[in-house]
Amino acid sequence: MTGFVSSKWARVAERVTVSKMTRPRSPLVYSPEYSVQPWPREHRFVMSKFHDLAESLREDGYLTGPHVHVPEYPSESLIESVHESSYVRAFNNGTLDDNKLREIGFRGLWSPELVRRTNLEVAGTVLAAELALESGLACNLGGGTHHAHRDRGSGFTIFNDLAVAAVALLDKGVDRILICDLDVHQGDGTASIFEERPEVCTFSMHCQSNFPFRKCQSTLDIGLEDGVGDEEYLRILKDQLIFVLKAFQPEFVLYDAGVDPHVGAYHLTPPA
Ligand SMILES: [Zn+2]
Numbered sequence: 001m002t003g004f005v006s007s008k009w010a011r012v013a014e015r016v017t018v019s020k021m022t023r024p025r026s027p028l029v030y031s032p033e034y035s036v037q038p039w040p041r042e043h044r045f046v047m048s049k050f051h052d053l054a055e056s057l058r059e060d061g062y063l064t065g066p067h068v069h070v071p072e073y074p075s076e077s078l079i080e081s082v083h084e085s086s087y088v089r090a091f092n093n094g095t096l097d098d099n100k101l102r103e104i105g106f107r108g109l110w111s112p113e114l115v116r117r118t119n120l121e122v123a124g125t126v127l128a129a130e131l132a133l134e135s136g137l138a139c140n141l142g143g144g145t146h147h148a149h150r151d152r153g154s155g156f157t158i159f160n161d162l163a164v165a166a167v168a169l170l171d172k173g174v175d176r177i178l179i180c181d182l183d184v185h186q187g188d189g190t191a192s193i194f195e196e197r198p199e200v201c202t203f204s205m206h207c208q209s210n211f212p213f214r215k216c217q218s219t220l221d222i223g224l225e226d227g228v229g230d231e232e233y234l235r236i237l238k239d240q241l242i243f244v245l246k247a248f249q250p251e252f253v254l255y256d257a258g259v260d261p262h263v264g265a266y267h268l269t270p271p272a
Helices: 007-022 049-059 085-093 098-104 112-135 161-171 188-193 230-248
Strands: 177-181 200-207 220-224 252-256
Touching (some): 161 177, 188 200
Parallel strands (some): 177 200
8 A cells, every 4th residue: 555644644643653662562461381391293272372472572572671571370269250169179180080171172181381371371361451451451472261161171271361351350340341252263161151241241253163163142243154354354343343342332351362363264364
């Protein structure tokens, strides 16, 4: 695209650029423990992606400085604000039965390191939410574990970081929270956890034919057809976002960016 800018607007643009450069960066939350090593290379859950993302941000100069925060290991009571205590303790203690680990997709892969990353990732989202209350915007470089239900995990997700963060925000007095979930897979765990909590609006835009095959009812589900391309995807998203923001008027938005809107059965352009 070629743009033409009048001299008046060029001066404004110059000021905007300078102010962007000097503005403090939005908080980023990350722990090197998010990626468990060793991890089977052939496993469909790519454990190294958190480390790889952090390295990429580090190379670009974004992962150094006072805006980078490391989460502390959370108490079990924080996780139990959403999940059943028997499930939390069984996973943390390594006594979760094989069927439940198989349902998660991590059969034979339990380890103390997996417990640490799972808990730290939830703590990271809670910390990012708290930081966003102060700064207006913050990001956890992990999380989005939206298939986890109260009493079980699923689809490579064990504890639901979005749900724990939303409950922590409600406890801090935030009244209306929108969970905007654009992962290609439906946020079934989040939907079921907040089924009867009208103060949390769960909006999931996903590919209908992808996992989970038995979906739960979110406040608003947009199940897209296979083969949706960039233009149609963005048009539908814009329309739905305008609708949900006007109708629900959230005080706070938790955004699950997913790491996979370009896969599944969409035909979206992968990131460059
Ligand atoms: Zn997904």
